[in-house]
Amino acid sequence: MLKNYLKIAFRNLTKYKFISFINLFGLTIGITCCLLILTYIVHEESYDRYNTKADRIWRVTRSFNNKEGIVSLHLGAVAPPFAPYLQNDFPDIQKITRILPNGTSAFHYEDKIFNEKDINFADNNLFSVFDVPLIKGDRTTALEQPFTMVMTEAIAKKYFGDADPINKVVRLDNQYNFRVSAIMAPLPENSHFHADILLSFNTLKDSAIYGEKGLMTNWGNNAFYTYLLFPENYPAKTLEERFPAFLDRHMAGDDGYGKGSKPSTLTRLYLQQLTDIHLHSHLDEELEQNGDSGRVTIFGAIALFILLIACINYMNLSTARSTLRAREIGIRKVSGAQRGEIITQFLTESVLISFVATLLAVVLTILTLPSINDLTGLHLSAHILQQPTIIALLVVTPIVVGILSGLYPALFLSSFQPVKVLKGLFKAGSNTVNFRKVLVVLQFAISIVLLISTAIVFQQLHYMQNAALGFDKEHILTMGYPNGLYKNYESFRTTLLQDPHVLQVTRSSRIPTGRLLDEQGASTESGDSLRPVTADIKYVAVDHDFLKTYGIPVVAGRDYSRDYSTDSTGFLLNVAATKVLGVKTPQEMVGRHFSYGGVKGRVVGIMRDFNFESMHQAILPIIFIIPSAAQAANNYGNISIKLAGSDIKASVAYVEKTWKRFLPETPFEYTFLDDRFDKLYKSEQQQGSLFTTFAGIAIFIACLGLLGLSAFSISQRIKEIGVRKVLGASTGSIVTLLSTDFLRLVAIASLIAFPIAWYAMHNWLRDFAYRISIEWWVFLGAGILAAAVALVTISIQAIKAAVANPVKALRSE
């Protein structure tokens, strides 16, 4: 019986090639989209699960809040003393391991110097908490000794070639020598952190670095990512309730928290499950850029919608062609077929076509995955398709898709009464015509929502990339500020300025495009005394040339100047800061006594507000300070150089030459500030490209369906067209006649799509502090575009029918 079904299914597919092509093509594209997105989802969900103890590992995070309890900062990392105290107070914790990222660091071996990016200090425990396989060396002691390091094979090869790397000594930042103790396998792509080199945590106990005491008392240096290993099925989350008491026990009387105070009113600790980090953690400081569960959901939904559009094509074309199959169904019924058997037959047909589509989709997925990776910056691998869950899904897909698209046609076709279809009384009911129209409206509504979304994503992107930032981001070269430069900075700066193309040189703790995360207590003049400021003001350590380099205008008072020796205790505030300080005009703040982070001084000037952070963030109150000579080494981290812009290449070459003169041990690496800005919106850029792709695919499949449907409906009206032409109708009037019906459907689809698109994009835009307003013409444009594409599609058929010789049409009846 099945063989018979398959046989007739196959013959029908080959007989109606055009329709079969539309169905097969649409379903293939739809299933491919789903597979691609599924690969993405599986990849995103798989983060950190390769760890055999994944469900037992939790990360400690720390939030800071003001007296009202409003969280101003939530960090994924905590201060170093937490780990030993937690271990001591909570004996259920089996192991604790810490990771301290060291940023980009220069490593030196013999004549080789390279900058390495993923450098982390790590406790030796790391190997017993996370799955990090060692290729050489002993995992129980690899990071035990101070000044030992573990590196990946690739890194070892870069420095030592084929020689045995164990016990080789490498110099870090021209300061410390590290001995290679083991070689590790690289961490998998789906790990929330990566490391090329691990340095032993015990190194930090050296008195020249933090010192043992420093690690136990520095509650302010929240840069240590701290992971706890619990026993199987341990209710780790319940520990959070005991953390406030823990904080009060250890922190009161230490580091800014007075004796007998309750630090727990100002800071809190939380636990975060390892497997939740990648998709659900978006804290102010993370080891790497995490994924986004919302994005996973959006793309999952889009893939399903595209598949739905393809399934609708199948339903519409199958029911539209019902007259072609009616006789066969009648004969089968008269030959004794039950309705169930007819349904089975048609479902076999749709499952067969879905099966072929699924096979093609697998091939297409493997072929397109590299370009999807290019488009999204992801590193998805086709190997994910070999996972048992995906294979199971691949088996189920043809059945589900087949039934989804075939059930309605099967029910409809199997309801035919043989006496009617065999005696020529058969007419496809108007019910199905209406149902088909509803489905076409649904298809186009989905397509139009996607079109509008695409347009708005790109508008917002364009806005962010071109909005006035409040400073000049052109021709600014940025680079790190190595410790080695500290003593010679002034002569480094003056040497650079000797080149006429170098306009300004400045150093700062942070540079625009970075986050503003540093904050200390502030007090402002009130009568004769200083009154603490309740609002949060973020600080950036700068030097005299920062405003000049970035072209930030001063609205009141003056910029820093080397002519005033008192400027080392002078402050610059932005207008936003003056607003939270409660003064009427910025002018009022100028010259006032002010205290920030314990340093007392005066406000020398007020700068215009500018976007230091990305457009996602609102402009925050900022204070600029010039750190004292003692603090400078810890505070500066970046150099910014303003170039003239006339001969960039020569200027960069000159900067490099100067760098090498002053810092022979540090590789020269730089980025242009505007490239950093582009990177800030990379995620939106990718989202935009993906939306464009998906919207294009959706409307394309919908139009394919429309093409098939219009071809069919026109063939049904061929006699009417002939009669009209004989009576003198023009080609134009016939095309209009045939197109109006379908265009009306697109119009209804638009009306349905508009509010949905508005609501969705309104929500999406809420993520941005600075955003475009949604314009009505975007909606109109999307509607017109959809209508135009639909019109072209229909016209292909309509014109063909309209210009045909009417005699032919009439004679064939």
Next chain:
Amino acid sequence: MIDLKRISKWVNVGGKPNFILKDINLDIKEGEFVSIMGPSGSGKSSLLNIIGMLDDSSEGEYFFLGQGVHGLKEKQRSQLYKQYIGFVFQAYHLIDELTVYENIETPLIYQNIKGSERQAMVADILDRFQIVGKKDLFPTQLSGGQQQLVGIARALIGKPKLLLADEPTGNLNSRQGEEIMDLFKQLNNEGVTIIQVTHSEKNAAYGSRIINLLDGRIDNFN
């Protein structure tokens, strides 16, 4: 075999019943060869459809082999005709996508007959109708007469007791028509009950009994 009692069929046109069949009483014995005649619109086909259980009567009782058909559900009726009735149509109604062999095989598939058995049965009938050479051709590759031969073969493959034919020679030329009628005569001699609807006096003459219909009634005065 067939016992129709006071069968009427009407459709409502503008709220008023429009009678297609009115008060039909008919008794057909096993082994009969009945020809139903009458002008266009007299209700011949409707009567045949009701006998073939493809359609319901609006009123009256229908007993097939002693069983009341009028009270049966569609599924039970279809079980009944699947087992006992074969249909032959004026327009042959072969499935274009299936070969001659597969067309003939179709009813057996719905009777859940095993593959090997089906093969034997189809081979038998192909042989008997002398169309073995045509078994792999598609209907469009056959002449009208050949198509109707396949149609009859398909109707007979399930070994029905009753063969219903609606103008079986209507689309054929006279020589082909004669061949088909000869075949019917022969089948009837082998014990198959046949009811045919026809316009042709000549074809009607092949039957053992002629029923004349006029305006939905059996016309006994002809």
